[in-house]
Amino acid sequence: MARWQPDARGRLEAAALALFNERGFEQTTVTDIAARAGLDKRTFYRLFGDKREVLFSGGSRLEEVLVKAVAETDADPFETVVTAFRQVADEIFADRLDLVRVRQTIIDASPELQERELRKTNGLAATVAAALRAKGVGETTATLATESGVTVFRVAFARWVAPGNDASLADLIAETAAELRAVTSSPATPPARV
């Protein structure tokens, strides 16, 4: 079992999330995770620093896909960011709704993990804005397009993981982006009735 295994990372992630869900995050040990995945602890520690890291290890892959998509998309800055998030939805999240729901439940239960998630999201936003600026987009436009894209992604993501949803994340992102355009497109006057 100690030898290199194809997709050891994926198996350890799935095992960890299943155990976190069954026993709780605190009650799960690295030994449990490795055993469930049919691997040993050394393999775990070669791939992850600790069990917390299993929850956040997707971040660098996400960043990679986002930056590449921003560089390759030929659209206005906001649409570029939305397109990049849709690509992330297809390439990274599409087949993982069950795992993502478990992960979300664990993070929602811990203020410490929520803070880490928030910091990661902020770091990601800075990277996306930098990728836009690298294409010649002005600083303020890059920030506003990125922050608006992150807002769209967060709202779409919450809808996607909500119980009973059966729409795809990519479709929810497109839908939420259209809603954000509508919310911010109305001119300041005349005021809407409330």
Added chain:
Amino acid sequence: MARWQPDARGRLEAAALALFNERGFEQTTVTDIAARAGLDKRTFYRLFGDKREVLFSGGSRLEEVLVKAVAETDADPFETVVTAFRQVADEIFADRLDLVRVRQTIIDASPELQERELRKTNGLAATVAAALRAKGVGETTATLATESGVTVFRVAFARWVAPGNDASLADLIAETAAELRAVTSSPATPPARV
């Protein structure tokens, strides 16, 4: 000096920020702050839990002004949030640029304080979204209008505190809101040249 003083809170805040700026946050004690304000420690502890709280004590006043402004503004949801932030700019921030700059420098130097600031901002956003929903705005629209408004405020605020700026925060908010409308208003097709 132990008796009630008019604006003891304001004097303690100003004294604390001046000392944080001169000596650093860690090197400043509550005794120092009270002495600089010409008040005693008991007065300090009647108004603030600890010296950290001095940096965040404006939050509840900010929330109050925002919620009231959201309730009273008759405009579309995004414009309502922008108007509320402009009111906060006039009522709370306008005359305090120097203090705000010092505060920002202190917070930027501490990951712990940055996290607290982030949590406070998230809490504030939740309150504003709830105030919109209380007016009958749908949940998603309320969230998107609020998050977009918070983005506008954050970008405008960073411009306001930047060295060399002499525009008012309220004007910068209006300007940034117009820029966000422009960034998110272009249709998805045809793609812009990059």
